[in-house]
Amino acid sequence: MELRVLRYFLTVAREENITKAAEVLHMTQPTLSRQLSQLEEELGVRLFERGARHITLTNEGVLLRRRAQELVSLADKTERELAAQSELMEGEISLGCGVLDSVAVLADLMDSFSRLNPGVTFEVFTSAADVIRDRMDRGLTDVGLLLEPVSMDSYEFIRLGVRESWMAVMRPDDPLAAQESVTAADLARRELIMPLREAVKNELASWFGELYPSLRIRYTSNISTNAAILAQKGFGILVVIAGSLPFLDASKLVMRPLSPPLSSTSVLAWKRGVPLSPAATRFIEHARCFPGIGKHEN
Numbered sequence: 001m002e003l004r005v006l007r008y009f010l011t012v013a014r015e016e017n018i019t020k021a022a023e024v025l026h027m028t029q030p031t032l033s034r035q036l037s038q039l040e041e042e043l044g045v046r047l048f049e050r051g052a053r054h055i056t057l058t059n060e061g062v063l064l065r066r067r068a069q070e071l072v073s074l075a076d077k078t079e080r081e082l083a084a085q086s087e088l089m090e091g092e093i094s095l096g097c098g099v100l101d102s103v104a105v106l107a108d109l110m111d112s113f114s115r116l117n118p119g120v121t122f123e124v125f126t127s128a129a130d131v132i133r134d135r136m137d138r139g140l141t142d143v144g145l146l147l148e149p150v151s152m153d154s155y156e157f158i159r160l161g162v163r164e165s166w167m168a169v170m171r172p173d174d175p176l177a178a179q180e181s182v183t184a185a186d187l188a189r190r191e192l193i194m195p196l197r198e199a200v201k202n203e204l205a206s207w208f209g210e211l212y213p214s215l216r217i218r219y220t221s222n223i224s225t226n227a228a229i230l231a232q233k234g235f236g237i238l239v240v241i242a243g244s245l246p247f248l249d250a251s252k253l254v255m256r257p258l259s260p261p262l263s264s265t266s267v268l269a270w271k272r273g274v275p276l277s278p279a280a281t282r283f284i285e286h287a288r289c290f291p292g293i294g295k296h297e298n
Contacts, residue, residue: 001042003075006068008035009047013065016054090119091279096132097124097145099224101243102162102266105293106145113286120279128197128222136271142280143270147241149199150267157269160293166204166262167255169231169238169245176237181259184208188215191236196222200264204239207262228253268293 012021012032022029040047047061057065095110097103110122125132125141129150135141136155146157147164168182176182176190188211195201205212218236221227224244231238232252241264242255268287270276276284287293 001039003072005035005039006072008032009039010065010068010072012036012048012055013057013061016056018055088119089117089279089282091277092121092123093277093280093283094123094125094135094140094142095145096135096141096143097126098129098132098147098241098266099126099244099246100145100147100162100241100266101164101246102145102160103243105160105162106268109287109290109293112290113283116286117279117282120283129199130197131222133269136269139271139274142276143268143283146267146269147200148265148267149203151199152267152269154272155269156272157267158287158293159265159267162266163263164266165242166207166258166264167240167242168258169228169240169248169253169255171232171234172251172254174237176256177254179256182237182256183259184211187237187239191216191218193217193219193221193227193230193236193238195240196220203264204262207258207260 008021008025011024012018015021015024018032018036019029022032025032036047043060043064045060046058047064048055049058095106097106114120114122125135127135129144129146132141132144132146133150133155136144145160168176168187170176176186179186184207188208192215194204194217208215216236219227219230221230224238224240227238227240228245228248230236239258245253245255248255268284270280270284
């Protein structure tokens, strides 16, 4: 039995009329009748009871219809699976990200995507948001995980559902370490190590309010791990996102939340109007429906 002929048989069984079935199949009635007769001869049974206007299935025909439906369905499924294998996605996706709590969500997203697309590899470049944006502008990075505030005029983005909390980091023997939280007034009396990014400094300036102009900002840094070394050496109090120091050694440095609390959000972004690779395009599509992502999209 050929699958082609079984499809003919199923169409006739559905239409209950050879003429109508021939029209559906875009073939002549004599040709279809001949194919059905050859099928009956091959099987050695009669499949149809032929009436004046309709044909009905014999018991043998009913059995063949059930089996033919199974065979055709399996064949179609196999063809789809083979086609999907031949379209196996390959390539490399370049990701840029800061050191943030939301990197955990990005890692889960990468793992989920990799399970579906094992032929795709990732390059992960870590730096500040301004550097990552520059790399996206130059086509060196496909997708960036950026800490807000950041100008998104030239980018499409998905805001993540993670709040990035700002902290004060100091040595365990520092007097501020004995407090449950740290206020702007507490920090105004100390030398500070602050982020280098201008947009982030503006965000912190709003939190400090009228105290900001009098702050003693002795050091700025775009890499939190380097800034943490300065804090450990007693250079000052570090103001930083909690997630940027995921492996903080509590015997050398401790974190205290700011009071009132200050938090930022992060976005998954890509260049607007610039064609991406098939792998990067599929990654963004995957991100749009991934849990924890897509709280806000632009």
